[in-house]
Amino acid sequence: MAGAAKGSVAEMFTDADMLRLQQDQHQHDQRNHTDILHLSKNDRLKHYGLHFAKYVGRLARGSAEPISYERTLVDTVLVSLSAANTLHQHMVATTGLSKEARQIDPLRTYADAAGRFADACEKIDHLEEFIPIARKANADIMSWALQQADERKLDLGERLRQRRGELRGRQFYIAD
Numbered sequence: 001m002a003g004a005a006k007g008s009v010a011e012m013f014t015d016a017d018m019l020r021l022q023q024d025q026h027q028h029d030q031r032n033h034t035d036i037l038h039l040s041k042n043d044r045l046k047h048y049g050l051h052f053a054k055y056v057g058r059l060a061r062g063s064a065e066p067i068s069y070e071r072t073l074v075d076t077v078l079v080s081l082s083a084a085n086t087l088h089q090h091m092v093a094t095t096g097l098s099k100e101a102r103q104i105d106p107l108r109t110y111a112d113a114a115g116r117f118a119d120a121c122e123k124i125d126h127l128e129e130f131i132p133i134a135r136k137a138n139a140d141i142m143s144w145a146l147q148q149a150d151e152r153k154l155d156l157g158e159r160l161r162q163r164r165g166e167l168r169g170r171q172f173y174i175a176d
Contacts, residue, residue, distance in 0.1 A: 013093040013146070013156075021160070022091060025081035028164050032171050033082075041086050042124045045134060048083040049121040052076070052114035052141060059107050073148050074159045076110075080142045083117075089135045094143055106148060113140040 013021075029037055036047055058065045058072045065072075084091045120134035149156045 015092050018091045018093045021077075022081050022085055024160075024164075025078060026085050028078075028167070029082055029085070031174060031176075032167055036082075042121075044086045045083065045124065046121045048079050048086070049114070049118045051079045052110075052117055055079075056107070056111045056114050059110065070152065070154060070159065071163070073145055073152075073154065074156070074163045076141065076145045077149075077156065077160060078163065080138055080145065083134070083138045084142070087131065087135050087138065089138060091139070091142055094146070106144070110141065110144050113137045113144060117141065 036044055039047065055072050055076050058067055059069065081091070083089075114137070116137035117134055120130040120137060123130035123133065146156070148154075
């Protein structure tokens with residue numbers, strides 16, 4: 001990304017970089033996740049909400065979970081980007097969580113935001129307003145993920161490229 005030599009994730013990713021990540025995710029999803037893209041937007045959002053819940057569960061299991069914290073973090077970013085695209089939400093580069101989203105335990109911060117995203121998805125079925133709730137929750141999930149990547153000194157740009165490559169390999173039958 002733009003400032004990869006800098007120290008924190010917040011310094012590494014500009015708003016333009018976040019837009020590029022969303023564009024890259026859109027291309028990735030178009031090639032590798034047509035099953036999800038063929039769902040209605042409402043069903044897609046519910047699908048992403050289930051992913052967030054699954055990832056909170058992974059993290060809650062700690063060392064008993066075979067999938068690493070870092071991979072779960074990368075998967076969270078990928079799903080957050082897909083959710084943002086579905087919500088027509090322009091993500092920005094920030095590791096600043098809103099005051100109401102901050103918790104002492106980072107897992108609780110993620111669980112809270114994932115729960116709010118699920119609440120938004122549940123509101124779809126009741127024809128209640130859900131988009132602002134989903135967008136805010138998704139922004140908090142992304143902020144949480146960027147903050148966690150920063151704390152772990154994770155080269156998030158490279159890890160996203162690697163993970164997309166792994167996922168791309170699942171679609172062995174697609175000739176580019």
